[in-house]
Amino acid sequence: MSRLTGWLADRRIPRPLRASVYRTYARFTGADVTEASSPLDGYPSLGAFFVRRLTPGARTIEADPALLPSPCDGTVQDLSVINEGSILQAKGSSYPIRDLLAGVGDELELEGGRAWTIYLSPRDYHRVHTPETAELTDVRWLPGNFYSVRPSLLLKKPRVLCDNERAVLRLETERGPLLLVMVGALNVARIRVVGVEPGDDGPPSIRGGVNLARGDELARFEMGSTIVLVAPAGGPTHLHGLAQGDSVRLGEPIGTWG
Numbered sequence: 001m002s003r004l005t006g007w008l009a010d011r012r013i014p015r016p017l018r019a020s021v022y023r024t025y026a027r028f029t030g031a032d033v034t035e036a037s038s039p040l041d042g043y044p045s046l047g048a049f050f051v052r053r054l055t056p057g058a059r060t061i062e063a064d065p066a067l068l069p070s071p072c073d074g075t076v077q078d079l080s081v082i083n084e085g086s087i088l089q090a091k092g093s094s095y096p097i098r099d100l101l102a103g104v105g106d107e108l109e110l111e112g113g114r115a116w117t118i119y120l121s122p123r124d125y126h127r128v129h130t131p132e133t134a135e136l137t138d139v140r141w142l143p144g145n146f147y148s149v150r151p152s153l154l155l156k157k158p159r160v161l162c163d164n165e166r167a168v169l170r171l172e173t174e175r176g177p178l179l180l181v182m183v184g185a186l187n188v189a190r191i192r193v194v195g196v197e198p199g200d201d202g203p204p205s206i207r208g209g210v211n212l213a214r215g216d217e218l219a220r221f222e223m224g225s226t227i228v229l230v231a232p233a234g235g236p237t238h239l240h241g242l243a244q245g246d247s248v249r250l251g252e253p254i255g256t257w258g
Contacts, residue, residue: 009047009223016041022049030123051126051220061129061215061251068132068236068255070248071180071218072227073125074118079238082230087115095159100228102142104168105179112233116254117161119149119226127220128227129250132178134171135209136218139196142166148186149226161228167191169219172209175257179230182219190222215251231255 013021019040026033033040036052043049062069080087086094097110120126130136144165165184170177182191194217195210212218231237236255248254 009050010045012044013046018043018049021046025049026123029121032123035125047222050122051222053127054125059125059250062253064253066257067239067253068257069215069251070118070254071131071229071250072118072120072128073249074120074227074247076116076242076244076246076248076254077119077226078115078117078244079242080115080117082110082113082115082233085111087228088117095162097230099159099162100166100181101168101179101230102140104138104140104170105177105230105232108177108179108232109234110230110232113235114231114237114255116229116238117226118229118248120221122223125250126222128180128182128218130171130212130214130216130218131229132171132173132175133212133214134173134178135211136169136193136195137172137209138168138170139193140168141191142168144184146184146186149183161226165191167193167219169193171212176235177232178235179232180218181228181230182221183226183228184221185223185225191219191225192222193219 022033022040022043025031025046035054035058037055038052043052078088082097085096085098087097088094097115142165145163147160147164149160149164161183167182169180169182171180184191236257239254239256242254
């Protein structure tokens with residue numbers, strides 16, 4: 001079904017029909033078409049509209065260096081302290097963090113660190129940006145399933161985030177490493193990372209670093225999914241007052257350094 005959805009999303013839509021198709025999509029999903037950086041008839045397919053860029057100024061990246069900005073739009077699915085090597089997928093359902101990371105950052109001390117799980121629904125902006133000035137030093141693709149990651153389904157199918165196709169990214173910042181996991185899901189599940197082109201089977205890792213400023217585009221999903229941002233022990237902590245179920249937008253603070 002995911003492959004069929006991907007094929008359909010890539011079909012060209014006649015220009016006279018595009019605006020009405022995308023407005024209909026927006027009515028069903030809640031997407032804000034006014035934020036699109038191009039006229040609606042400029043997107044040749046639903047897939048192209050889905051990964052639309054935003055108009056300048058539609059998002060503001062938090063400037064306070066003491067705060068950690070969200071790398072994406074979405075809904076906070078979970079805020080975890082890494083305990084006995086595990087974090088929550090959903091309330092009452094945990095999984096080993098090392099299984100999710102699949103070898104990236106194996107030498108890091110994660111116990112006592114923090115994790116932010118953010119779900120991107122079809123209404124959200126689907127490009128992910130770097131939360132800190134950093135060098136992207138590792139990108140590891142993991143093949144897997146294409147199960148839905150809707151929060152309501154995660155209790156019914158444990159370990160979805162570990163079992164689904166994903167890309168694990170390592171960002172080296174001046175204040176220490178951050179790990180960001182892009183989890184693919186039902187309907188297309190394509191993941192693209194800036195400056196990295198996967199081969200037929202996806203490369204095991206990146207060769208050479210990619211330098212990014214705070215707020216630069218890092219990656220994108222070509223349909224809805226989830227990110228998990230992981231900070232090792234001694235890194236940023238969850239922003240006071242942020243809670244499960246809260247909506248966040250790219251650039252808004254979600255954590256505190258030091």
